[in-house]
Amino acid sequence: MEAIVAEDVHFSYDGLQPVLNGVSLVVRTGEVLALMGENGAGKTTLVKHFVGLLKPRRGRVLVFGVDTREATVAQLARRVGMVFQNPDHQLFAETVEEEVLFTLRNMGVPPHEARAICDAVLREFDLARYRDRSPYSLSVGERKRLALASVLSYDPDVLVLDEPTAGQDYFNKSKIARLVNGLKRRGKGVVVVTHDVEFAAQVADRVALMAGGRVVREGPAAEVLTDAQAIAAARLTLPQIPAAAAILRERGVKLSRIPLLPGGLYAEVIALLDGGAP
Ligand SMILES: Nc1ncnc2c1ncn2[C@@H]1O[C@H](COP(=O)(O)OP(=O)(O)OP(=O)(O)O)[C@@H](O)[C@H]1O
Ligand SMILES: [Mg+2]
Numbered sequence: 001m002e003a004i005v006a007e008d009v010h011f012s013y014d015g016l017q018p019v020l021n022g023v024s025l026v027v028r029t030g031e032v033l034a035l036m037g038e039n040g041a042g043k044t045t046l047v048k049h050f051v052g053l054l055k056p057r058r059g060r061v062l063v064f065g066v067d068t069r070e071a072t073v074a075q076l077a078r079r080v081g082m083v084f085q086n087p088d089h090q091l092f093a094e095t096v097e098e099e100v101l102f103t104l105r106n107m108g109v110p111p112h113e114a115r116a117i118c119d120a121v122l123r124e125f126d127l128a129r130y131r132d133r134s135p136y137s138l139s140v141g142e143r144k145r146l147a148l149a150s151v152l153s154y155d156p157d158v159l160v161l162d163e164p165t166a167g168q169d170y171f172n173k174s175k176i177a178r179l180v181n182g183l184k185r186r187g188k189g190v191v192v193v194t195h196d197v198e199f200a201a202q203v204a205d206r207v208a209l210m211a212g213g214r215v216v217r218e219g220p221a222a223e224v225l226t227d228a229q230a231i232a233a234a235r236l237t238l239p240q241i242p243a244a245a246a247i248l249r250e251r252g253v254k255l256s257r258i259p260l261l262p263g264g265l266y267a268e269v270i271a272l273l274d275g276g277a278p
């Protein structure tokens with residue numbers, strides 16, 4: 001189902017310098033879309049349109065059929081939850097626990113339910129031991145997890161995660177990947193803005209590459225993330241598996257395709273061995 005539809009979106013912060021130059025993109029429920037591309041490409045600017053924080057100067061954005069110009073940020077937030085690139089832009093309560101409870105209150109969750117939900121998300125994000133501390137006393141990675149916990153607590157239909165793995169250690173990155181996959185299985189739509197190609201390879205169904213305020217390539221992750229030229233043009237590097245497969249091909253190994261994930265590479269190699277290749 002189409003959750004967010006951006007149609008020919010144009011935007012400029014100062015009315016002079018264009019930042020989005022006609023972006024059209026669809027976000028679907030039950031799917032993970034990775035939005036990637038160089039610094040300053042317009043990724044954060046675009047996703048701020050998905051929650052109504054910015055409105056197009058030309059074109060339109062529909063969130064579950066509602067034009068973002070005709071809805072308040074609070075109304076849109078119930079359907080689309082956003083975790084900002086910089087968590088300090090969304091944390092303001094005096095304690096970690098209050099941060100989550102405040103969000104739940106804002107979303108109209110009754111207090112007795114809010115308490116149980118808050119306890120559960122703080123445990124899930126390994127933040128329960130900090131419940132009485134100020135969010136500002138947390139490390140950068142912990143603050144990002146708190147912002148994620150707050151937004152997930154009220155269970156919006158679409159999650160927009162701007163650089164969710166930035167500053168996360170390997171353990172937490174894997175946990176976020178599992179979380180994103182779990183959200184998708186529950187039918188949520190997930191947009192991840194990321195420079196992390198390995199993370200995108202693990203979680204994304206579709207990838208949109210942005211450059212200069214435009215979507216320059218969009219398609220299934222298995223196609224876009226294995227396309228060396230498109231990836232280089234977006235100032236990214238190929239994920240390790242397609243990079244390794246490309247080297248094998250250069251060395252004359254006859255792979256039928258460039259796989260994205262380890263399982264695909266094993267299958268190629270086993271097929272070659274079974275076929276009696278040297
Ligand atoms: N509040 C603002 N006022 C004026 N210009 C802005 C503002 N926010 C962003 N810009 C400019 O808009 C352009 C796109 O910025 P944006 O933050 O959307 O890029 P991005 O793709 O998210 O980059 P990054 O990968 O660094 O997060 C940049 O040139 C940036 O300088
Ligand atoms: Mg950004």
